[in-house]
Amino acid sequence: xxxxxxxxxxxxxxxxxxxxxxxxxxxxxxxxxxxxxxxxxxxxxxxxxxxxxxxxxxxxxxxxxxxxxxxxxxxx
Amino acid sequence: xxxxxxxxxxxxxxxxxxxxxxxxxxxxxxxxxxxxxxxxxxxxxxxxxxxxxxxxxxxxxxxxxxxxxxxxxxxxxxxxxxxxxxxxxxxxxxxxxxxxxxxxxxxxxxxxxxxxxxxxxxxxxxxxxxxxxxxxxxxxxxxxxxxxxxxxxxxxxxxxxxxxxxxxxxxxxxxxxxxxxxxxxxxxxxxxxxxxxxxxxxxxxxxxxxxxxxxxxxxxxxxxxxxxxxxxxxxxxxxxxxxxxxxxxxxxxxxxxxxxxx
Numbered sequence: 364x365x366x367x368x369x370x371x372x373x374x375x376x377x378x379x380x381x382x383x384x385x386x387x388x389x390x391x392x393x394x395x396x397x398x399x400x401x402x403x404x405x406x407x408x409x410x411x412x413x414x415x416x417x418x419x420x421x422x423x424x425x426x427x428x429x430x431x432x433x434x435x436x437x438x439x
Numbered sequence: 440x441x442x443x444x445x446x447x448x449x450x451x452x453x454x455x456x457x458x459x460x461x462x463x464x465x466x467x468x469x470x471x472x473x474x475x476x477x478x479x480x481x482x483x484x485x486x487x488x489x490x491x492x493x494x495x496x497x498x499x500x501x502x503x504x505x506x507x508x509x510x511x512x513x514x515x516x517x518x519x520x521x522x523x524x525x526x527x528x529x530x531x532x533x534x535x536x537x538x539x540x541x542x543x544x545x546x547x548x549x550x551x552x553x554x555x556x557x558x559x560x561x562x563x564x565x566x567x568x569x570x571x572x573x574x575x576x577x578x579x580x581x582x583x584x585x586x587x588x589x590x591x592x593x594x595x596x597x598x599x600x601x602x603x604x605x606x607x608x609x610x611x612x613x614x615x616x617x618x619x620x621x622x623x624x625x626x627x628x629x630x631x632x633x634x635x636x637x638x639x640x641x642x643x644x645x646x647x648x649x650x651x652x653x654x655x656x657x658x659x660x661x662x663x664x665x666x667x668x669x670x671x672x673x674x675x676x677x678x679x680x681x682x683x684x685x686x687x688x689x690x691x692x693x694x695x696x697x698x699x700x701x
Contacts, residue, residue: 382513382516382681383681384509384512385641386569386571386681387513388508388512389569389632389633389635389649390516390531390684390687390688391512391515391516391531391533391534391687392533393533393632393633394531394533394632394687394688394690394691395530395531395532395533395534395536395687395690395691396455396530396531396532396533396555396690396691397691398452398532398536398547400452400536400537400543401449401537401538401539401543402449402493402495402498402535402536402537402538402539403535403537404498404502404533404535408499408502411503412502412503412508413636
């Protein structure tokens with residue numbers, strides 16, 4: 364088991380490590396309650412997002428993990 | 440709070456909780472503060488958003504903007520995660536679920552109150568853990584591989600390498616299935632997400648497992664120990680644990696079809 368797992372002794376101490384964007388998108392884009400708002404992102408849109416993200420990331424370089432300590436870091 | 444009638448303002452839905460639970464949360468996706476729409480024993484946590492920015496057209500444009508997507512996803516998750524910590528249980532809404540006014544939110548709660556109550560009961564006392572598995576990296580090539588410059592030697596070497604790759608991938612898939620079965624047996628529910636593309640995962644090798652498990656809060660240590668033991672037992676796969684998450688992957692009423700993609 365590697366990076367995502369804190370050492371056993373640390374693991375009762377609170378905050379979990381910052382959330383990687385790609386893991387977050389798995390959840391906020393492709394999971395969650397099945398509710399249809401008046402405006403909703405469709406499955407087709409989600410696939411489009413995936414494709415454009417892929418292209419973007421491939422050109423920008425790996426952005427899979429959030430920058431250290433910067434950004435809103437709302438996921439803790 | 441009166442129903443929003445402003446045709447220029449939409450209502451962004453973060454999550455649904457039981458009424459009576461704390462619904463304070465940090466700033467949402469836009470300037471307006473997070474508030475609760477209460478109905479039928481439930482509280483929908485929302486904030487107002489300008490439709491000039493969050494209408495269908497601007498939204499589609501924004502989705503292609505990685506910075507917007509990251510900022511908005513983190514803000515959405517920030518609210519969900521705060522509610523989750525303060526007042527489990529919670530039903531997270533997908534990103535960009537927007538209503539034209541509070542009336543739409545009330546109608547949602549009204550129509551599906553029984554179902555939401557059932558889901559809240561089911562996920563209450565549980566958290567979501569993510570487990571990702573990657574094929575183990577290839578062993579260093581034998582020293583002799585560097586020699587042999589003839590065409591035949593190259594082809595033989597190349598074929599051996601391709602065979603080894605295929606074997607390793609197969610072993611990793613097998614390990615992934617075993618790990619998933621074992622973890623499913625120790626969780627209240629399990630779901631496999633689509634494997635992340637390598638450009639997105641940032642990993643050196645293929646992702647063979649991208650799963651979520653609904654775990655009793657009291658059983659989390661045992662679950663994590665099990666992940667470590669499984670990692671030791673399956674050298675063909677490298678495991679990564681993420682969480683604890685709000686139960687994003689387990690709040691749809693109908694069981695999700697298992698998504699599998701190599």
